Amino acid sequence: MTNKSKREIISRRDRPAKAPLSRDVIIATALNIIESEGWSGLSLRKVATALDTGAASLYVYVDNLQDLHSLMLDRALGAIRLPEPAVTNWRDRLKVILVSYLHLLYEKPGLARIAMSTMPSGANYLRIIEHILAALKEGGIEDDKAAWGVDLLTLYVTAVAAEQSSRDDQAEVVNQADQALRQVSALDFPLVFALKEQMLSGEGDVRVDWAIDVMINGILATPLPAHE
Amino acid sequence: MTNKSKREIISRRDRPAKAPLSRDVIIATALNIIESEGWSGLSLRKVATALDTGAASLYVYVDNLQDLHSLMLDRALGAIRLPEPAVTNWRDRLKVILVSYLHLLYEKPGLARIAMSTMPSGANYLRIIEHILAALKEGGIEDDKAAWGVDLLTLYVTAVAAEQSSRDDQAEVVNQADQALRQVSALDFPLVFALKEQMLSGEGDVRVDWAIDVMINGILATPLPAHE
DNA sequence: ACCTGAACACCGTTCAAGT
DNA sequence: ACCTGAACACCGTTCAAGT
Numbered sequence: 001m002t003n004k005s006k007r008e009i010i011s012r013r014d015r016p017a018k019a020p021l022s023r024d025v026i027i028a029t030a031l032n033i034i035e036s037e038g039w040s041g042l043s044l045r046k047v048a049t050a051l052d053t054g055a056a057s058l059y060v061y062v063d064n065l066q067d068l069h070s071l072m073l074d075r076a077l078g079a080i081r082l083p084e085p086a087v088t089n090w091r092d093r094l095k096v097i098l099v100s101y102l103h104l105l106y107e108k109p110g111l112a113r114i115a116m117s118t119m120p121s122g123a124n125y126l127r128i129i130e131h132i133l134a135a136l137k138e139g140g141i142e143d144d145k146a147a148w149g150v151d152l153l154t155l156y157v158t159a160v161a162a163e164q165s166s167r168d169d170q171a172e173v174v175n176q177a178d179q180a181l182r183q184v185s186a187l188d189f190p191l192v193f194a195l196k197e198q199m200l201s202g203e204g205d206v207r208v209d210w211a212i213d214v215m216i217n218g219i220l221a222t223p224l225p226a227h228e
Numbered sequence: 229m230t231n232k233s234k235r236e237i238i239s240r241r242d243r244p245a246k247a248p249l250s251r252d253v254i255i256a257t258a259l260n261i262i263e264s265e266g267w268s269g270l271s272l273r274k275v276a277t278a279l280d281t282g283a284a285s286l287y288v289y290v291d292n293l294q295d296l297h298s299l300m301l302d303r304a305l306g307a308i309r310l311p312e313p314a315v316t317n318w319r320d321r322l323k324v325i326l327v328s329y330l331h332l333l334y335e336k337p338g339l340a341r342i343a344m345s346t347m348p349s350g351a352n353y354l355r356i357i358e359h360i361l362a363a364l365k366e367g368g369i370e371d372d373k374a375a376w377g378v379d380l381l382t383l384y385v386t387a388v389a390a391e392q393s394s395r396d397d398q399a400e401v402v403n404q405a406d407q408a409l410r411q412v413s414a415l416d417f418p419l420v421f422a423l424k425e426q427m428l429s430g431e432g433d434v435r436v437d438w439a440i441d442v443m444i445n446g447i448l449a450t451p452l453p454a455h456e
Numbered sequence: 457a458c459c460t461g462a463a464c465a466c467c468g469t470t471c472a473a474g475t
Numbered sequence: 476a477c478c479t480g481a482a483c484a485c486c487g488t489t490c491a492a493g494t
Contacts, residue, residue, distance in 0.1 A: 021458085044487065055487075057459055065487065066398060116344060116387070117394045121408035126417050133419040147426035152439050156380075159344070159387035166345045170294060180349035189354050191361040198375035206453055211380050218446025225434055249477085272468065283468075285478055293468065 021051065023061040027075050030068055031108065039110030039169060044068070069114045074122030076111055080104055082131045090138035095212055097131055098157050102208060105161035109168050112161035129154070141219060149219045156215065160208060249279065251289040255303050258296055259336065267338030267397060272296070297342045302350030304339055308332055310359045318366035323440055325359055326385050330436060333389035337396050340389035357382070369447060377447045384443065388436060 029050050034042045044065055048055040062068045080100050083093050105112040129150055136146040178200060186193040257278050262270045272293055276283040290296045308328050311321050333340040357378055364374040406428060414421040 043485085045485085054460055054462095056461080056489080059488075060458060113345075116390060117341075119395070119405035121405040123416075126412060126420055130417045130420050133423060137419065143423055144426050147423040148435060148438060149442075151427065151435075152384075152442065155387050155391065156384060159383050159390075162344060162387075163383065167347070177347035177349040184354060188351075189358045191365065192354055192358050195361060195371055195375040198372050199379065202376065207376060207379075210376065210450065210453055214377075214380065214446035214450045215442060216446070217449040218442035218444070221445040221449060222438065222442045225438055271466085273466085282479055282481095284470075284480080287469075288477060 021053065021057060021061065023071070025051065026058055026061055026068070027071050030072050031076060034072070034110040035108050039113050039165065042110060066118070070118045070120065070122070073111060073114050073118055073120055074124050076104060076108060077101075077120070077122065077124035077128065080124070080128060082128065085131070085134055085138075090135040091216060094132060094135040094139075094153075094216065095209070097128065097135070098153060098212055099205075099208070101128065101154070102157045102161055105158065106164065109165045112158065112165040115158045116162040136219075139216075139220070144224055145219060148224070149215075152219070153212070153215055156211060157208075160204075160211075164204065249281065249285060249289065251299070253279065254286055254289055254296070255299050258300050259304060262300070262338040263336050267341050267393065270338060294346070298346045298348065298350070301339060301342050301346055301348055302352050304332060304336060305329075305348070305350065305352035305356065308352070308356060310355065313359070313362055313366075318363040319444060322360060322363040322367075322381075322444065323437070325356065325363070326381060326440055327433075327436070329356065329382070330385045330389055333386065334392065337393045340386065340393040343386045344390040364447075367444075367448070372452055373447060376452070377443075380447070381440070381443055384439060385436075388432075388439075392432065 026047060030042060030047050033046055033050065037046075044058055045055045047068075048058055051057075058068075062071070080097075082100075083096050085093070087093070088096075105115060132150050132153065133146055136149055137143070141149065181192070181196050181200065184192050184196060192199075254275060258270060258275050261274055261278065265274075272286055273283045275296075276286055279285075286296075290299070308325075310328075311324050313321070315321070316324075333343060360378050360381065361374055364377055365371070369377060409420070409424050409428065412420050412424060420427075
Protein backbone atom coordinates (compact mmCIF):
# COMPACT_ATOMS: atom_id res chain seq x y z
CA MET A 1 0.00 0.00 0.00
CA THR A 2 2.76 2.41 0.87
CA ASN A 3 5.06 1.45 -1.99
CA LYS A 4 5.01 3.42 -5.25
CA SER A 5 4.65 6.55 -3.18
CA LYS A 6 8.29 7.42 -3.76
CA ARG A 7 7.50 9.53 -6.80
CA GLU A 8 6.25 12.81 -5.60
CA ILE A 9 3.47 13.69 -3.31
CA ILE A 10 0.77 14.98 -5.55
CA SER A 11 -0.54 17.98 -3.77
CA ARG A 12 -4.24 17.58 -3.43
CA ARG A 13 -6.49 20.54 -3.39
CA ASP A 14 -7.44 22.37 -0.25
CA ARG A 15 -8.66 19.29 1.52
CA PRO A 16 -7.59 15.76 0.57
CA ALA A 17 -10.84 15.00 -1.21
CA LYS A 18 -12.10 13.86 2.20
CA ALA A 19 -12.40 10.12 2.50
CA PRO A 20 -16.05 9.18 2.18
CA LEU A 21 -17.80 8.26 5.37
CA SER A 22 -18.74 4.64 5.90
CA ARG A 23 -19.57 2.31 8.71
CA ASP A 24 -16.18 0.68 8.34
CA VAL A 25 -14.16 3.84 8.55
CA ILE A 26 -16.16 4.97 11.56
CA ILE A 27 -15.49 1.72 13.40
CA ALA A 28 -11.81 1.82 12.49
CA THR A 29 -11.46 5.40 13.66
CA ALA A 30 -13.24 4.62 16.91
CA LEU A 31 -10.87 1.71 17.55
CA ASN A 32 -7.90 3.97 16.91
CA ILE A 33 -9.17 6.49 19.38
CA ILE A 34 -9.82 3.93 22.08
CA GLU A 35 -6.35 2.55 21.53
CA SER A 36 -4.58 5.88 21.84
CA GLU A 37 -6.79 7.66 24.33
CA GLY A 38 -8.46 4.87 26.23
CA TRP A 39 -12.06 4.28 27.07
CA SER A 40 -12.72 7.70 28.48
CA GLY A 41 -11.27 9.39 25.41
CA LEU A 42 -13.86 7.89 23.10
CA SER A 43 -16.83 9.92 22.02
CA LEU A 44 -18.91 10.28 18.92
CA ARG A 45 -17.81 13.84 18.66
CA LYS A 46 -14.16 12.85 18.67
CA VAL A 47 -14.74 10.21 16.04
CA ALA A 48 -16.49 12.81 13.94
CA THR A 49 -13.72 15.35 14.39
CA ALA A 50 -11.11 12.79 13.41
CA LEU A 51 -13.11 12.22 10.24
CA ASP A 52 -13.39 15.94 9.65
CA THR A 53 -17.13 16.08 10.00
CA GLY A 54 -19.79 16.74 12.61
CA ALA A 55 -21.19 14.21 15.05
CA ALA A 56 -24.58 14.32 13.40
CA SER A 57 -23.16 12.84 10.22
CA LEU A 58 -22.33 9.57 11.94
CA TYR A 59 -25.97 8.78 12.57
CA VAL A 60 -26.42 7.69 8.99
CA TYR A 61 -24.15 4.72 9.63
CA VAL A 62 -24.55 4.05 13.31
CA ASP A 63 -27.70 3.97 15.43
CA ASN A 64 -26.12 5.46 18.51
CA LEU A 65 -23.10 5.18 20.78
CA GLN A 66 -24.16 1.82 22.11
CA ASP A 67 -24.44 0.49 18.59
CA LEU A 68 -20.97 1.75 17.76
CA HIS A 69 -19.65 -0.02 20.84
CA SER A 70 -20.92 -3.39 19.79
CA LEU A 71 -19.70 -2.91 16.24
CA MET A 72 -16.26 -2.07 17.61
CA LEU A 73 -16.23 -5.16 19.76
CA ASP A 74 -17.17 -7.55 17.02
CA ARG A 75 -14.69 -5.95 14.65
CA ALA A 76 -11.91 -6.38 17.20
CA LEU A 77 -12.93 -9.98 17.84
CA GLY A 78 -12.21 -10.70 14.21
CA ALA A 79 -8.50 -10.46 14.95
CA ILE A 80 -8.56 -13.54 17.17
CA ARG A 81 -6.90 -16.57 15.61
CA LEU A 82 -8.53 -19.76 16.77
CA PRO A 83 -6.46 -22.92 17.11
CA GLU A 84 -7.11 -25.72 14.66
CA PRO A 85 -9.39 -28.29 16.24
CA ALA A 86 -7.62 -31.55 17.03
CA VAL A 87 -4.20 -29.97 16.89
CA THR A 88 -3.78 -30.31 20.62
CA ASN A 89 -5.92 -31.73 23.38
CA TRP A 90 -9.20 -30.03 24.10
CA ARG A 91 -8.14 -28.56 27.40
CA ASP A 92 -5.11 -26.75 26.06
CA ARG A 93 -7.11 -25.57 23.08
CA LEU A 94 -9.80 -24.19 25.33
CA LYS A 95 -7.21 -22.33 27.35
CA VAL A 96 -5.60 -20.89 24.25
CA ILE A 97 -8.94 -19.54 23.06
CA LEU A 98 -9.78 -17.94 26.37
CA VAL A 99 -6.34 -16.46 26.82
CA SER A 100 -6.40 -15.03 23.29
CA TYR A 101 -9.70 -13.41 24.06
CA LEU A 102 -8.35 -12.05 27.31
CA HIS A 103 -5.23 -10.62 25.71
CA LEU A 104 -7.25 -8.93 23.02
CA LEU A 105 -9.29 -7.20 25.69
CA TYR A 106 -6.11 -6.24 27.53
CA GLU A 107 -4.54 -4.74 24.42
CA LYS A 108 -7.17 -2.16 23.73
CA PRO A 109 -8.09 -1.29 27.28
CA GLY A 110 -11.42 0.34 26.61
CA LEU A 111 -12.65 -2.77 24.88
CA ALA A 112 -13.03 -4.75 28.08
CA ARG A 113 -15.49 -2.25 29.46
CA ILE A 114 -17.43 -2.40 26.23
CA ALA A 115 -17.48 -6.17 26.35
CA MET A 116 -18.86 -6.03 29.86
CA SER A 117 -21.77 -3.78 29.00
CA THR A 118 -22.64 -5.11 25.60
CA MET A 119 -24.12 -8.46 24.72
CA PRO A 120 -21.99 -9.46 21.77
CA SER A 121 -23.93 -11.08 19.00
CA GLY A 122 -21.81 -10.65 15.89
CA ALA A 123 -20.42 -13.42 13.76
CA ASN A 124 -16.93 -13.16 15.19
CA TYR A 125 -18.24 -13.73 18.67
CA LEU A 126 -20.32 -16.69 17.60
CA ARG A 127 -17.26 -18.21 15.99
CA ILE A 128 -15.44 -18.07 19.30
CA ILE A 129 -18.36 -19.60 21.19
CA GLU A 130 -18.56 -22.34 18.59
CA HIS A 131 -14.93 -23.27 19.18
CA ILE A 132 -15.30 -23.24 22.93
CA LEU A 133 -18.33 -25.49 22.72
CA ALA A 134 -16.42 -27.85 20.46
CA ALA A 135 -13.59 -28.11 22.95
CA LEU A 136 -15.93 -28.75 25.86
CA LYS A 137 -17.79 -31.44 23.95
CA GLU A 138 -14.53 -33.08 23.03
CA GLY A 139 -13.80 -33.10 26.74
CA GLY A 140 -16.84 -35.28 27.22
CA ILE A 141 -18.92 -32.57 28.81
CA GLU A 142 -22.59 -33.06 28.14
CA ASP A 143 -24.49 -30.53 26.06
CA ASP A 144 -26.40 -28.70 28.75
CA LYS A 145 -23.35 -28.33 30.90
CA ALA A 146 -21.32 -27.06 27.98
CA ALA A 147 -23.92 -24.38 27.29
CA TRP A 148 -23.76 -23.06 30.83
CA GLY A 149 -20.03 -23.58 31.01
CA VAL A 150 -19.36 -21.36 28.01
CA ASP A 151 -21.22 -18.61 29.77
CA LEU A 152 -19.26 -18.99 32.97
CA LEU A 153 -15.90 -19.06 31.22
CA THR A 154 -16.48 -16.09 28.95
CA LEU A 155 -18.04 -14.04 31.72
CA TYR A 156 -15.00 -14.63 33.89
CA VAL A 157 -12.55 -13.64 31.20
CA THR A 158 -14.49 -10.52 30.35
CA ALA A 159 -14.73 -9.53 33.99
CA VAL A 160 -11.02 -10.00 34.64
CA ALA A 161 -10.21 -7.79 31.69
CA ALA A 162 -12.72 -5.16 32.72
CA GLU A 163 -11.34 -5.09 36.23
CA GLN A 164 -7.82 -4.72 34.94
CA SER A 165 -8.94 -2.00 32.59
CA SER A 166 -10.50 0.08 35.32
CA ARG A 167 -7.27 -0.35 37.26
CA ASP A 168 -5.40 1.30 34.41
CA ASP A 169 -7.92 4.06 34.05
CA GLN A 170 -7.74 5.19 37.65
CA ALA A 171 -4.43 4.23 39.12
CA GLU A 172 -4.82 6.44 42.17
CA VAL A 173 -8.06 4.91 43.33
CA VAL A 174 -6.69 1.41 42.93
CA ASN A 175 -3.57 2.17 44.89
CA GLN A 176 -5.82 3.57 47.52
CA ALA A 177 -7.65 0.24 47.60
CA ASP A 178 -4.39 -1.70 47.77
CA GLN A 179 -3.21 0.56 50.56
CA ALA A 180 -6.43 -0.05 52.44
CA LEU A 181 -5.90 -3.77 52.12
CA ARG A 182 -2.30 -3.54 53.28
CA GLN A 183 -3.28 -1.55 56.33
CA VAL A 184 -6.20 -3.73 57.27
CA SER A 185 -6.70 -4.20 60.99
CA ALA A 186 -5.40 -7.52 62.27
CA LEU A 187 -7.96 -7.43 65.05
CA ASP A 188 -11.07 -6.72 63.03
CA PHE A 189 -10.21 -8.85 60.02
CA PRO A 190 -7.65 -11.47 61.04
CA LEU A 191 -8.01 -13.66 57.98
CA VAL A 192 -7.82 -10.81 55.52
CA PHE A 193 -4.81 -9.57 57.42
CA ALA A 194 -3.09 -12.92 57.28
CA LEU A 195 -3.76 -13.41 53.60
CA LYS A 196 -3.44 -9.91 52.25
CA GLU A 197 -0.15 -10.57 50.51
CA GLN A 198 -1.52 -13.58 48.66
CA MET A 199 -4.58 -11.61 47.66
CA LEU A 200 -2.46 -8.95 46.05
CA SER A 201 0.08 -11.32 44.58
CA GLY A 202 0.21 -13.41 41.46
CA GLU A 203 1.00 -12.18 38.01
CA GLY A 204 -2.22 -11.90 36.10
CA ASP A 205 -1.48 -14.72 33.71
CA VAL A 206 -0.68 -17.34 36.32
CA ARG A 207 -3.81 -16.48 38.23
CA VAL A 208 -6.04 -16.51 35.18
CA ASP A 209 -4.56 -19.82 34.13
CA TRP A 210 -5.37 -21.24 37.53
CA ALA A 211 -8.88 -19.82 37.48
CA ILE A 212 -9.59 -21.34 34.10
CA ASP A 213 -8.43 -24.72 35.36
CA VAL A 214 -10.63 -24.27 38.40
CA MET A 215 -13.65 -23.70 36.22
CA ILE A 216 -12.92 -26.55 33.86
CA ASN A 217 -12.38 -28.96 36.73
CA GLY A 218 -15.47 -27.65 38.41
CA ILE A 219 -17.58 -28.09 35.32
CA LEU A 220 -16.36 -31.64 34.97
CA ALA A 221 -17.15 -32.39 38.61
CA THR A 222 -20.47 -30.63 39.07
CA PRO A 223 -23.72 -32.12 37.76
CA LEU A 224 -26.48 -29.84 36.60
CA PRO A 225 -29.37 -29.34 39.01
CA ALA A 226 -32.14 -31.85 38.41
CA HIS A 227 -35.01 -30.60 36.27
CA GLU A 228 -38.29 -30.64 38.08
CA MET B 229 -38.46 8.32 64.08
CA THR B 230 -41.79 9.02 62.46
CA ASN B 231 -43.83 8.71 65.67
CA LYS B 232 -44.75 11.81 67.65
CA SER B 233 -45.36 13.57 64.35
CA LYS B 234 -49.11 13.25 64.84
CA ARG B 235 -49.39 16.67 66.50
CA GLU B 236 -49.36 19.24 63.80
CA ILE B 237 -46.94 20.00 61.09
CA ILE B 238 -45.14 23.08 62.26
CA SER B 239 -44.95 25.25 59.23
CA ARG B 240 -41.35 26.20 58.73
CA ARG B 241 -40.38 29.41 57.07
CA ASP B 242 -39.99 29.81 53.34
CA ARG B 243 -37.64 26.90 53.00
CA PRO B 244 -37.56 24.04 55.53
CA ALA B 245 -34.40 25.30 57.20
CA LYS B 246 -32.58 23.21 54.61
CA ALA B 247 -31.05 20.07 56.03
CA PRO B 248 -27.33 20.64 56.45
CA LEU B 249 -25.10 19.01 53.89
CA SER B 250 -23.01 16.06 54.97
CA ARG B 251 -21.25 13.12 53.47
CA ASP B 252 -23.95 10.85 54.83
CA VAL B 253 -26.85 12.71 53.37
CA ILE B 254 -25.11 12.94 50.02
CA ILE B 255 -24.55 9.19 49.92
CA ALA B 256 -28.12 8.48 50.98
CA THR B 257 -29.50 10.80 48.35
CA ALA B 258 -27.33 9.26 45.67
CA LEU B 259 -28.55 5.79 46.61
CA ASN B 260 -32.13 7.00 46.40
CA ILE B 261 -31.56 8.37 42.96
CA ILE B 262 -29.89 5.23 41.69
CA GLU B 263 -32.77 3.20 43.08
CA SER B 264 -35.48 5.24 41.43
CA GLU B 265 -33.77 6.31 38.24
CA GLY B 266 -31.15 3.66 37.70
CA TRP B 267 -27.49 4.01 36.91
CA SER B 268 -27.88 6.39 34.03
CA GLY B 269 -30.04 8.70 36.13
CA LEU B 270 -27.30 9.35 38.64
CA SER B 271 -25.22 12.50 38.43
CA LEU B 272 -23.63 14.89 40.86
CA ARG B 273 -25.85 17.61 39.56
CA LYS B 274 -28.98 15.59 40.29
CA VAL B 275 -27.78 14.78 43.79
CA ALA B 276 -27.13 18.47 44.33
CA THR B 277 -30.53 19.47 42.99
CA ALA B 278 -32.25 16.95 45.25
CA LEU B 279 -30.43 18.55 48.16
CA ASP B 280 -31.41 22.00 46.97
CA THR B 281 -27.91 23.19 46.27
CA GLY B 282 -25.42 23.40 43.45
CA ALA B 283 -23.09 20.64 42.31
CA ALA B 284 -20.05 22.59 43.45
CA SER B 285 -21.18 22.34 47.07
CA LEU B 286 -20.75 18.58 47.10
CA TYR B 287 -17.02 18.81 46.59
CA VAL B 288 -16.52 19.68 50.24
CA TYR B 289 -17.65 16.19 51.21
CA VAL B 290 -16.76 14.09 48.21
CA ASP B 291 -13.59 14.10 46.11
CA ASN B 292 -15.32 13.42 42.84
CA LEU B 293 -17.89 11.18 41.19
CA GLN B 294 -15.68 8.12 41.45
CA ASP B 295 -15.28 8.70 45.16
CA LEU B 296 -19.02 9.02 45.60
CA HIS B 297 -19.44 5.72 43.77
CA SER B 298 -17.25 3.80 46.14
CA LEU B 299 -18.83 5.43 49.17
CA MET B 300 -22.23 4.38 47.85
CA LEU B 301 -21.09 0.82 47.35
CA ASP B 302 -19.66 0.40 50.80
CA ARG B 303 -22.72 1.99 52.36
CA ALA B 304 -24.98 -0.43 50.53
CA LEU B 305 -22.80 -3.36 51.50
CA GLY B 306 -23.52 -2.54 55.13
CA ALA B 307 -27.03 -3.89 54.65
CA ILE B 308 -25.79 -7.42 54.09
CA ARG B 309 -26.49 -9.78 56.98
CA LEU B 310 -23.81 -12.41 57.28
CA PRO B 311 -24.71 -15.87 58.58
CA GLU B 312 -23.38 -16.86 61.99
CA PRO B 313 -20.26 -18.94 61.57
CA ALA B 314 -20.78 -22.59 62.47
CA VAL B 315 -24.53 -22.32 62.18
CA THR B 316 -24.52 -24.46 59.08
CA ASN B 317 -21.82 -26.18 57.11
CA TRP B 318 -19.24 -24.02 55.41
CA ARG B 319 -20.44 -24.65 51.91
CA ASP B 320 -23.99 -23.55 52.52
CA ARG B 321 -22.74 -20.56 54.45
CA LEU B 322 -20.48 -19.55 51.60
CA LYS B 323 -23.35 -19.78 49.18
CA VAL B 324 -25.59 -17.70 51.39
CA ILE B 325 -23.00 -14.94 51.57
CA LEU B 326 -22.45 -14.86 47.84
CA VAL B 327 -26.14 -14.97 47.04
CA SER B 328 -26.84 -12.16 49.52
CA TYR B 329 -24.19 -10.08 47.82
CA LEU B 330 -25.66 -10.88 44.44
CA HIS B 331 -29.17 -10.00 45.47
CA LEU B 332 -28.06 -6.71 46.91
CA LEU B 333 -26.49 -5.83 43.58
CA TYR B 334 -29.65 -6.91 41.79
CA GLU B 335 -31.86 -4.75 43.98
CA LYS B 336 -30.27 -1.44 43.21
CA PRO B 337 -29.41 -2.03 39.58
CA GLY B 338 -26.85 0.72 39.15
CA LEU B 339 -24.82 -0.69 42.01
CA ALA B 340 -23.55 -3.66 40.05
CA ARG B 341 -21.96 -1.41 37.49
CA ILE B 342 -20.34 0.58 40.24
CA ALA B 343 -19.05 -2.59 41.86
CA MET B 344 -17.51 -3.63 38.56
CA SER B 345 -15.56 -0.43 38.08
CA THR B 346 -14.60 0.30 41.65
CA MET B 347 -12.18 -1.60 43.82
CA PRO B 348 -14.10 -1.75 47.07
CA SER B 349 -11.98 -1.20 50.11
CA GLY B 350 -14.38 -0.12 52.83
CA ALA B 351 -14.95 -1.91 56.11
CA ASN B 352 -18.20 -3.48 55.00
CA TYR B 353 -16.50 -5.10 52.06
CA LEU B 354 -13.65 -6.39 54.19
CA ARG B 355 -16.18 -7.92 56.55
CA ILE B 356 -17.66 -9.91 53.70
CA ILE B 357 -14.26 -11.07 52.49
CA GLU B 358 -13.38 -12.10 56.02
CA HIS B 359 -16.44 -14.31 56.25
CA ILE B 360 -15.80 -15.89 52.86
CA LEU B 361 -12.23 -16.67 53.83
CA ALA B 362 -13.43 -18.22 57.07
CA ALA B 363 -15.82 -20.48 55.21
CA LEU B 364 -13.17 -21.56 52.72
CA LYS B 365 -10.70 -22.32 55.49
CA GLU B 366 -13.31 -24.34 57.32
CA GLY B 367 -13.70 -26.28 54.10
CA GLY B 368 -10.08 -27.29 54.42
CA ILE B 369 -8.88 -25.10 51.60
CA GLU B 370 -5.30 -24.00 52.13
CA ASP B 371 -4.52 -20.34 52.66
CA ASP B 372 -3.09 -19.41 49.29
CA LYS B 373 -5.91 -21.09 47.45
CA ALA B 374 -8.47 -19.37 49.64
CA ALA B 375 -6.95 -15.98 48.82
CA TRP B 376 -7.26 -16.55 45.10
CA GLY B 377 -10.58 -18.29 45.49
CA VAL B 378 -12.17 -15.31 47.17
CA ASP B 379 -11.17 -13.22 44.20
CA LEU B 380 -12.64 -15.62 41.70
CA LEU B 381 -15.92 -16.00 43.55
CA THR B 382 -16.53 -12.32 44.16
CA LEU B 383 -15.51 -11.36 40.65
CA TYR B 384 -18.00 -13.83 39.24
CA VAL B 385 -20.86 -12.61 41.38
CA THR B 386 -20.12 -8.99 40.55
CA ALA B 387 -19.91 -9.75 36.86
CA VAL B 388 -23.20 -11.66 36.79
CA ALA B 389 -24.93 -8.75 38.47
CA ALA B 390 -23.35 -6.22 36.15
CA GLU B 391 -24.38 -8.20 33.11
CA GLN B 392 -27.92 -8.46 34.38
CA SER B 393 -27.95 -4.77 35.13
CA SER B 394 -26.94 -3.75 31.65
CA ARG B 395 -29.68 -6.05 30.39
CA ASP B 396 -32.21 -4.02 32.32
CA ASP B 397 -30.76 -0.73 31.16
CA GLN B 398 -31.00 -1.50 27.49
CA ALA B 399 -33.70 -4.03 26.89
CA GLU B 400 -33.81 -3.46 23.14
CA VAL B 401 -30.16 -4.24 22.54
CA VAL B 402 -30.35 -7.39 24.59
CA ASN B 403 -33.37 -8.66 22.78
CA GLN B 404 -31.49 -7.96 19.60
CA ALA B 405 -28.69 -10.17 20.90
CA ASP B 406 -31.10 -12.91 21.92
CA GLN B 407 -32.72 -12.69 18.51
CA ALA B 408 -29.33 -13.01 16.86
CA LEU B 409 -28.65 -16.12 18.87
CA ARG B 410 -32.02 -17.62 18.04
CA GLN B 411 -31.52 -17.05 14.35
CA VAL B 412 -27.96 -18.32 14.28
CA SER B 413 -27.04 -20.24 11.15
CA ALA B 414 -27.08 -24.01 11.67
CA LEU B 415 -24.49 -24.35 8.94
CA ASP B 416 -21.94 -21.85 10.14
CA PHE B 417 -22.29 -22.50 13.85
CA PRO B 418 -23.76 -25.97 14.34
CA LEU B 419 -22.95 -26.28 18.02
CA VAL B 420 -24.26 -22.87 18.92
CA PHE B 421 -27.35 -23.68 16.91
CA ALA B 422 -27.88 -26.96 18.71
CA LEU B 423 -27.40 -25.47 22.15
CA LYS B 424 -28.95 -22.04 21.76
CA GLU B 425 -31.98 -22.89 23.88
CA GLN B 426 -29.86 -24.09 26.77
CA MET B 427 -27.68 -21.01 26.50
CA LEU B 428 -30.69 -18.76 26.90
CA SER B 429 -32.43 -20.89 29.50
CA GLY B 430 -32.12 -21.23 33.23
CA GLU B 431 -33.56 -18.91 35.79
CA GLY B 432 -30.75 -16.78 37.09
CA ASP B 433 -30.72 -18.26 40.56
CA VAL B 434 -30.40 -21.88 39.50
CA ARG B 435 -27.59 -21.01 37.16
CA VAL B 436 -25.72 -18.91 39.68
CA ASP B 437 -26.11 -21.66 42.24
CA TRP B 438 -24.61 -24.12 39.80
CA ALA B 439 -21.77 -21.78 38.91
CA ILE B 440 -20.89 -21.28 42.55
CA ASP B 441 -20.77 -25.02 43.05
CA VAL B 442 -18.60 -25.32 39.99
CA MET B 443 -16.12 -22.85 41.40
CA ILE B 444 -16.07 -24.38 44.86
CA ASN B 445 -15.56 -27.86 43.46
CA GLY B 446 -12.93 -26.52 41.11
CA ILE B 447 -11.04 -24.78 43.89
CA LEU B 448 -11.06 -27.98 45.92
CA ALA B 449 -9.79 -29.99 42.97
CA THR B 450 -7.20 -27.65 41.48
CA PRO B 451 -3.76 -27.23 43.07
CA LEU B 452 -2.00 -23.91 42.83
CA PRO B 453 0.77 -23.64 40.24
CA ALA B 454 4.15 -24.52 41.70
CA HIS B 455 6.27 -21.60 42.82
CA GLU B 456 9.52 -21.37 40.95
C1' DA C 457 -29.39 9.86 0.11
C1' DC C 458 -26.09 12.05 2.51
C1' DC C 459 -24.14 15.82 4.98
C1' DT C 460 -24.14 19.90 7.94
C1' DG C 461 -24.53 23.68 11.69
C1' DA C 462 -26.96 24.88 15.25
C1' DA C 463 -29.57 23.83 19.04
C1' DC C 464 -31.20 21.12 23.09
C1' DA C 465 -30.56 19.13 27.25
C1' DC C 466 -27.46 17.53 29.72
C1' DC C 467 -22.49 16.30 32.09
C1' DG C 468 -18.03 16.81 35.94
C1' DT C 469 -15.11 20.06 37.75
C1' DT C 470 -12.98 24.58 38.94
C1' DC C 471 -12.85 29.08 40.68
C1' DA C 472 -13.62 33.64 42.43
C1' DA C 473 -16.67 35.64 45.42
C1' DG C 474 -19.48 35.68 49.25
C1' DT C 475 -20.81 34.43 54.39
C1' DA D 476 -15.15 26.50 56.92
C1' DC D 477 -18.76 26.16 54.04
C1' DC D 478 -21.64 27.52 50.27
C1' DT D 479 -22.76 29.56 45.82
C1' DG D 480 -23.30 31.13 40.73
C1' DA D 481 -21.11 31.28 36.84
C1' DA D 482 -18.00 29.54 33.75
C1' DC D 483 -15.26 25.97 31.25
C1' DA D 484 -14.87 22.22 28.51
C1' DC D 485 -17.08 18.78 27.31
C1' DC D 486 -21.15 15.05 26.17
C1' DG D 487 -25.23 12.28 22.86
C1' DT D 488 -28.90 13.21 20.01
C1' DT D 489 -32.28 15.74 17.07
C1' DC D 490 -33.71 18.66 13.50
C1' DA D 491 -34.31 21.87 9.79
C1' DA D 492 -31.84 23.14 6.02
C1' DG D 493 -28.89 22.36 2.39
C1' DT D 494 -26.78 19.44 -1.72
